[in-house]
Amino acid sequence: MPSKHSTSGSKPGMRQQKPIVIAVMGATGTGKSTFINLASGASLGVGNGLKSCTSDVGYSHEFVLFGRRIVLIDTPGFDDTTKSDTDILKLIALHLSSTYEEGFILSGVIYMHRISDFRVGGVSRRNFSMFRKLCGEETLRNVLIVTNMWGLVDPERGEERERELKTDDLLFKPVLDKGAEMVRHDNTLESAQTILNRLIQNHPEPLRIQRELVDEGMDISETGAGVELAAELAAVIKKHKEDLEAIQREMNEALAAKDMETKQELEEAKKEIVDRMMKVEEDRDRLSREYAEEKRRSDEEMQQIRDQLKAEAAERAQRQREFDRLQREYTESSNRSREENEKLQRRMNELQSMPRRRGGFFSQLGGAITSLLRGDF
Numbered sequence: 001m002p003s004k005h006s007t008s009g010s011k012p013g014m015r016q017q018k019p020i021v022i023a024v025m026g027a028t029g030t031g032k033s034t035f036i037n038l039a040s041g042a043s044l045g046v047g048n049g050l051k052s053c054t055s056d057v058g059y060s061h062e063f064v065l066f067g068r069r070i071v072l073i074d075t076p077g078f079d080d081t082t083k084s085d086t087d088i089l090k091l092i093a094l095h096l097s098s099t100y101e102e103g104f105i106l107s108g109v110i111y112m113h114r115i116s117d118f119r120v121g122g123v124s125r126r127n128f129s130m131f132r133k134l135c136g137e138e139t140l141r142n143v144l145i146v147t148n149m150w151g152l153v154d155p156e157r158g159e160e161r162e163r164e165l166k167t168d169d170l171l172f173k174p175v176l177d178k179g180a181e182m183v184r185h186d187n188t189l190e191s192a193q194t195i196l197n198r199l200i201q202n203h204p205e206p207l208r209i210q211r212e213l214v215d216e217g218m219d220i221s222e223t224g225a226g227v228e229l230a231a232e233l234a235a236v237i238k239k240h241k242e243d244l245e246a247i248q249r250e251m252n253e254a255l256a257a258k259d260m261e262t263k264q265e266l267e268e269a270k271k272e273i274v275d276r277m278m279k280v281e282e283d284r285d286r287l288s289r290e291y292a293e294e295k296r297r298s299d300e301e302m303q304q305i306r307d308q309l310k311a312e313a314a315e316r317a318q319r320q321r322e323f324d325r326l327q328r329e330y331t332e333s334s335n336r337s338r339e340e341n342e343k344l345q346r347r348m349n350e351l352q353s354m355p356r357r358r359g360g361f362f363s364q365l366g367g368a369i370t371s372l373l374r375g376d377f
Helices: 030-041 085-101 122-135 155-167 173-177 189-197 208-213 224-256 260-332 338-353 361-374
Strands: 020-026 063-065 068-074 107-112 145-146 181-184
Touching: 020 030, 020 122, 030 063, 030 068, 030 085, 030 107, 030 260, 063 189, 085 122, 085 224, 085 260, 107 122, 122 224, 145 173, 145 189, 155 181, 181 224, 208 224, 224 260, 260 338
Parallel strands: 020 068, 020 107, 107 145, 145 181
Antiparallel strands: 063 068
């Protein structure tokens, strides 16, 4: 079994092929970053408990497994503790559309789920519902549902829970029926590599949201994920309005009873609900506007990245030509002084040791989009 840093088994011309790109998704705390770090040797942030650590889309460094170059994408869940669902959808959509436009098509998607969760609540169902809208039905054959944290449960109880998940019409059964597969991860390197090996042979397919945004030119609010999010926000607003009506009735009763202390407490609760409702309405209204503006800036950043990578490739080619010329000169001439030979050797060593000035496409993409979303432009 190759190690996480292995380059053994590389095929001739492998460097000329594009890397295999696999996205890792799931709710907060399901072990996405831990899986990526284990498989790739990366050092992405890992959270504790249910606090979100992955608030931005991240990329592993490019690594080689079974002779194939691989990049893993780490995504935040739609229950992030620092960003709204609107911001998470906007963030994921920007990265997925940008990579797709650059010709990088996903070979697979991993959805992480804790087998230790014996009850699947509304948050988990909402996460998986958004996941399905992002992927679409057509790409489910490239999806692996990976259950982990088996060490936290009794084996028999875990197997019983696995059977329940496979037959749950509100969770995994519909996608398994349409070609997705469920596999276990035991938190070992061998297990992670086996999981990736099931995906690297896939025929790459764009996700639904990539086709909607890029191929069909949809507004983000019109995409399946955008419509799903709008429905979720509408339901939240409806619930807030119902809570406001209930509080208003209690305030009227308190006023009639001249219970000013209760009335004051209810006014504070009412203000809190109004503030929440205004924020939800703001999230709903700003999705299309902000995505369009940030996508425009992202496109400008992508052009700069393309220009920079092209310039670096030309510079490396020029250095290689100079190195080849010096090597021929060093080898072919027999009338050169020792001092001249040492000078040629030093120059060849300099050319070989010159580092690349910037990272590859994915590292630059991650930094560019993160900066523009934070306003560092």
